[in-house]
Amino acid sequence: xxxxxxxxxxxxxxxxxxxxxxxxxxxxxxxxxxxxxxxxxxxxxxxxxxxxxxxxxxxxxxxxxxxxxxxxxxxxxxxxxxxxxxxxxxxxxxxxxxxxxxxxxxxxxxxxxxxxxxxxxxxxxxxxxxxxxxxxxxxxxxxxxxxxxxxxxxxxxxxxxxxxxxxxxxxxxxxxxxxxxxxxxxxxxxxxxxxxxxxxxxxxxxxxxxxxxxxxxxxxxxxxxxxxxxxxxxxxxxxxxxxxxxxxxxxxxxxxxxxxxxxxxxxxxxxxxxxxxxxxxxxxxxxxxxxxxxxxxxxxxxxxxxxxxxxxxxxxxxxxxxxxxxxxxxxxxxxxxxxxxx
Amino acid sequence: xxxxxxxxxxxxxxxxxxxxxxxxxxxxxxxxxxxxxxxxxxxxxxxxxxxxxxxxxxxxxxxxxxxxxxxxxxxxxxxxxxxxxxxxxxxxxxxxxxxxxxxxxxxxxxxxxxxxxxxxxxxxxxxxxxxxxxxxxxxxxxxxxxxxxxxxxxxxxxxxxxxxxxxxxxxxxxxxxxxxxxxxxxxxxxxxxxxxxxxxxxxxxxxxxxxxxxxxxxxxxxxxxxxxxxxxxxxxxxxxxxxxxxxxxxxxxxxxxxxxxxxxxxxxxxxxxxxxxxxxxxxxxxxxxxxxxxxxxxxxxxxxxxxxxxxxxxxxxxxxxxxxxxxxx
Ligand SMILES: Cc1ncc(C[n+]2csc(CCOP(=O)(O)OP(=O)(O)O)c2C)c(N)n1
Ligand SMILES: [Mg+2]
Numbered sequence: 318x319x320x321x322x323x324x325x326x327x328x329x330x331x332x333x334x335x336x337x338x339x340x341x342x343x344x345x346x347x348x349x350x351x352x353x354x355x356x357x358x359x360x361x362x363x364x365x366x367x368x369x370x371x372x373x374x375x376x377x378x379x380x381x382x383x384x385x386x387x388x389x390x391x392x393x394x395x396x397x398x399x400x401x402x403x404x405x406x407x408x409x410x411x412x413x414x415x416x417x418x419x420x421x422x423x424x425x426x427x428x429x430x431x432x433x434x435x436x437x438x439x440x441x442x443x444x445x446x447x448x449x450x451x452x453x454x455x456x457x458x459x460x461x462x463x464x465x466x467x468x469x470x471x472x473x474x475x476x477x478x479x480x481x482x483x484x485x486x487x488x489x490x491x492x493x494x495x496x497x498x499x500x501x502x503x504x505x506x507x508x509x510x511x512x513x514x515x516x517x518x519x520x521x522x523x524x525x526x527x528x529x530x531x532x533x534x535x536x537x538x539x540x541x542x543x544x545x546x547x548x549x550x551x552x553x554x555x556x557x558x559x560x561x562x563x564x565x566x567x568x569x570x571x572x573x574x575x576x577x578x579x580x581x582x583x584x585x586x587x588x589x590x591x592x593x594x595x596x597x598x599x600x601x602x603x604x605x606x607x608x609x610x611x612x613x614x615x616x617x618x619x620x621x622x623x624x625x626x627x628x629x630x631x632x633x634x635x636x637x638x639x640x641x642x643x644x645x646x647x648x649x650x651x652x653x654x655x656x657x658x659x
Numbered sequence: 660x661x662x663x664x665x666x667x668x669x670x671x672x673x674x675x676x677x678x679x680x681x682x683x684x685x686x687x688x689x690x691x692x693x694x695x696x697x698x699x700x701x702x703x704x705x706x707x708x709x710x711x712x713x714x715x716x717x718x719x720x721x722x723x724x725x726x727x728x729x730x731x732x733x734x735x736x737x738x739x740x741x742x743x744x745x746x747x748x749x750x751x752x753x754x755x756x757x758x759x760x761x762x763x764x765x766x767x768x769x770x771x772x773x774x775x776x777x778x779x780x781x782x783x784x785x786x787x788x789x790x791x792x793x794x795x796x797x798x799x800x801x802x803x804x805x806x807x808x809x810x811x812x813x814x815x816x817x818x819x820x821x822x823x824x825x826x827x828x829x830x831x832x833x834x835x836x837x838x839x840x841x842x843x844x845x846x847x848x849x850x851x852x853x854x855x856x857x858x859x860x861x862x863x864x865x866x867x868x869x870x871x872x873x874x875x876x877x878x879x880x881x882x883x884x885x886x887x888x889x890x891x892x893x894x895x896x897x898x899x900x901x902x903x904x905x906x907x908x909x910x911x912x913x914x915x916x917x918x919x920x921x922x923x924x925x926x927x928x929x930x931x932x933x934x935x936x937x938x939x940x941x942x943x944x945x946x947x948x949x950x951x952x953x954x955x956x957x958x959x960x961x962x963x964x965x966x967x968x969x970x971x972x973x974x975x976x977x978x979x980x981x982x983x984x985x986x987x988x
Binding site for chain 1: 785957
């Protein structure tokens with residue numbers, strides 16, 4: 318029936334197996350994502366940010382763990398809930414905040430907003446407003462890498478809701494058939510908007526979808542950054558070795574509404590509280606200290622650094638000019654057309 | 660006797676009343692049930708009709724439209740909802756190749772009582788994939804009907820006509836109209852026929868054809884222009900397919916000038932077709948070129964000022980009307 322399985326890969330996820338700077342980087346990125354989201358929410362309330370935001374508060378471990386297993390020249394595609402993916406892949410909070418504030422200095426010059434941020438230099442092929450829209454694109458990036466014989470992989474982030482779109486199935490089949498170096502990373506946060514996953518899919522473990530396309534489907538504890546990292550690392554190794562795709566299902570939970578302002582009548586306080594107890598950031602922090610991987614002081618210093626970086630990001634955004642309204646007409650086509658609208 | 664209700668409530672009433680009167684009517688879509696629809700249009704229907712008839716679906720637009728079509732072919736009267744018009748692209752084959760053509764390809768035998776409710780319009784800073792008005796794309800596809808109400812009265816009456824009909828209907832609901840209030844009759848059995856435009860305001864100097872969500876802006880512009888002595892007739896086509904060409908042409912024959920306004924993109928948008936029809940039917944009566952005021956040909960930007968810049972605004976409408984009224988050969 319519809320009872321989700323326990324994660325299958327909690328074998329080696331001991332902090333002591335990892336170098337210290339790696340552990341601290343993971344911690345820093347998770348805190349940066351969490352605090353970025355909270356700032357963005359506040360700044361939206363304060364009027365700096367005009368559009369809607371789907372925050373990934375609670376899901377920092379999937380973004381950070383997965384991207385930590387990628388190289389700088391690997392590619393990702395992201396989703397409507399993409400701020401964490403971008404930061405985890407090296408996105409600059411300054412340009413992200415400026416984009417959310419619709420400024421000319423933002424990642425898309427104020428044209429994209431939360432749903433469409435991209436940084437091709439960092440291998441971030443874009444957030445996406447269309448559920449499952451990025452999955453075939455990551456598959457295509459993997460195709461390009463394979464065709465050119467490059468040692469690069471692509472990773473598609475998507476939610477539990479997205480595996481019910483044809484785009485996922487068509488891309489997965491193609492990737493399985495051509496053994497493309499792509500990782501399908503499903504962040505299963507149990508809901509697609511207001512509808513629970515159990516009412517969207519007859520199977521509780523979405524990882525099993527991979528079986529039909531002849532590649533492995535792995536379940537990871539999506540709130541354990543090391544578990545996610547190790548699962549992704551294995552998938553990346555597989556892809557680089559020419560053995561094709563892997564589906565990773567990171568079981569996780571979003572702490573806030575689908576969007577800011579969501580009344581959340583579709584889920585219980587008890588459920589939310591139970592997941593709060595499994596907050597990936599304090600859990601990782603406790604482990605770092607318990608395993609003597611880091612001191613309280615070191616972690617505090619990281620937290621302070623994050624706050625300083627975000628102060629700067631907000632100031633940068635607020636102090637940046639708005640784009641000229643007429644710039645709306647630029648950038649529809651490439652240079653060959655003079656960039657004009659016809 | 661009339662009462663005043665919001666556009667979204669008018670739609671809800673139409674669905675509820677049709678579901679009460681005909682057990683083959685049902686609603687399905689993403690979050691239409693427990694959540695009541697992302698824009699609250701189906702709020703309460705789940706409680707009244709239950710999960711069998713108000714069905715929450717997975718995020719699977721192709722299956723939503725396609726299953727609606729299949730159920731229609733098998734004798735049901737489905738209403739399916741596409742949350743943002745932008746997402747109808749995911750279901751394009753089922754809309755364009757399947758639903759639109761099922762009757763014709765079967766030699767006229769297939770009955771296709773399928774209503775596809777789709778939101779359109781820019782709600783503000785929703786950017787390129789949540790703001791489009793795709794109604795024009797479908798005007799080029801024979802077999803589809805297209806309703807685009809602008810008042811609660813029409814929302815309710817046209818939706819009932821769609822549900823009771825025998826053809827696939829794309830029913831466009833502008834997001835910024837949902838809260839707009841208007842009079843509807845107490846009589847819960849009225850319908851509004853397709854193919855009959857409504858003259859919203861009589862005038863003599865120019866005809867504004869206002870498609871869907873831009874109607875309130877067009878009316879406001881007409882008020883403003885009246886103050887400077889320009890008498891504008893405002894015509895609301897209410898359905899784009901079928902289109903009430905006669906009313907449009909008659910109005911232009913009287914005013915001798917035409918401005919077409921819509922939020923769909925300008926190039927090959929509904930205005931292009933309407934302009935051609937007016938030219939074919941009233942060229943000898945025109946005292947000025949037919950003018951379109953529509954969204955500029957760029958994807959929707961996120962920044963609100965950029966978005967305002969590309970959308971048809973009050974200023975653009977007033978300027979266009981003054982332009983054609985002051986036009987000399
Ligand atoms: C094709 C398409 N259908 C519907 C939507 C509306 N929508 C945006 S997010 C969302 C839920 C997605 O759920 P999931 O994939 O689980 O991601 P989560 O929001 O939980 O991160 C929906 C239905 C959309 N953006 N695109
Ligand atoms: Mg989800």
